[in-house]
Amino acid sequence: MSHETLTPNETMLQEKLAPIVKRRLRVSGYLTAFLLGLYAFFAYLLSTGEEVAGVPVSGELNLVVMTAIFAIVSGVVVSGYYSWWTKKNLDPVMEEIRELVTNE
């Protein structure tokens, strides 16, 4: 199933793809790091007591509850943002490259 060498066409495609793939990896890398950091912070709060996790943030809600809700909402927002970003920036370029390949 594997192909060991690239054809000249494929090498050209790789050159075209590299910049957009790099941009996407940068965006997804930052967002992934943000989410993992947020989860690590929530997990850290679960290992603390009233003095850290129990700090009141808004009304009756303390830091650990607010972080949990923020993490849930962030999951949805990040998914939405990434989907929007790729549709706007990635899909048109990919489509262009695909057309280039199929027309050749």
Add this chain to the structure above:
Amino acid sequence: MNKLQSVYARGTSVYALGLGLVFALLISAFGSLPALADGIDTSAVEKQALNPIAIGTFLLFVVSTLAITWWAAKKVHSRSDFLVAGGGLKPWQNGMAIAGDFMSAATFLGITGALYFNGIDAYILGVGIMIGWPIILMVIAERFRNLGRYTFIDVVINRLEERPVRIMASCISLGIITFYLIAQMVGAGTLIQILFGLEYVWAVMIVGVLMVVYVAFGGMVATTWVQVIKATLLLLGGSYLAIAILVQTGFSFDTLVMKATDASPHGDGLLLPGHWFGRDPIAIATVALTMTFGVMGLPHILMRFFTVKDAADARKSVFYATSIMGYFYILILIIGLGSVFVLAGDPSILTDTGALKGGANMVAVHVSRALGGDIMYGFMAAVSFATILAVVAGLTLSGAATIAHDLYASVLAHKKIKEGTEVNVTRYSTISIGIISVLLGLAFEGQNVAVTAAIALAIGASVNFPIILLSLYWGGLTTRGTLWGGYIGLIVCILLILISPGVMVAVLGYSEAIFPYTYPTIIAMPVTFAVIILVSKFDRSDRARKDRNGFAHQSLISELGNEVEGASGH
């Protein structure tokens, strides 16, 4: 190293850094280190009187889903139709089905009960899944869709030696599915005994027969629609309960929290950590890693990326799924906290010894009766049954696909069989899995099966996730590295589970376990990564050269899709 490969290499470093950050933060977290507390407080299962509303609602569900199966069966003409709905599902349908897989009875009943008894600690399960899904979207979904066809193994073997890797990945896949099925079947039998007043054996048989009918006749289309209908019903029921609770608090979250803490035996401590994990950072870290990365290694979930037409639709599916799950987990938080004051002081839900009737898993159902009377109780009971049915149908299809496509057609028959034969083998496999599931469900009656679900998720996180991530992003991966890492990771994972409290204390009756944590992921996952990377690095075989050279072509297809394969000159 070409340009695209170096971009991937940098990307992998970022993810590795992120993972390292999580490990470092979690392990360095300061706290006491007592053994992991038992997850959910369960009391003895008590068979209830026959519940006609629950049975009526459930029959309605069964009739409508069987009608859909009949309709779906007429649309199945090929292997692709059967296994992945011909790639023709709409993103919202697939998104609902993915969300449905995670809005299981364990989630709805389990997390609500855990919130009631253990407070905010329980929410680590929901938060983990909600963090895991966007990462799946960004790291896996598109490339997966572009590289694969029917099962996740198709993706992994793309540039590796097919036969040995397929066999290993199939064994892991079937192991995960079997452990999951045991947990679901025993859960179904027990739950239905409580909710419907049916005998355990009948409950297990009904689940077994229905799941075989859905999958064997309707394939992926029917399996998806069962999930969609169930997810819709669960969201409707959950929304009703959450709104009914919020009405009692004047739609104020502050009042909800105040009423819950006033009514809870933990008092203000309900929303402080420590009631489940004892503030043990290692126990928390290993659960967190299992929840987030286990999701990325479940075969029946990964298969769903192939049911839509292209990578963009796979992306949309995950966005829909994440949004639905986000809404659902907020509902769970409201219902979990609300149940504390709604059920407070109600003697009808307690046994003679003062324990909650039916155990912690019954909290959501007791709340349904308290807020909506017998009709709501019957409705939620039926939805809980439907939930289990939908999940086992997905698991069965995934298992049957692994047996028929990965093992039979690809390994045994060397792809020299007709499509129709493969579909028939998938159907026979479905029937076999159905029979085995019923037998396992009956054999494990009365056993503590919480550990089997833990094993499935732990293997997903510890073995499948490292293999999938490295096969997609690391050009240095070799067949030998994958096999060594996969087998050693699996052995370490299972050995640690065997000496964990889930087996040594809960099943074998020892007072304490050698390995103090239920989930082995914190050790098994790094071991798998390390073995794969080290063995691949030192692999100088001819096959290793082919594996490494194949990465450039795989990268290209993973971005553009299989349709450009022929056109690109190969």
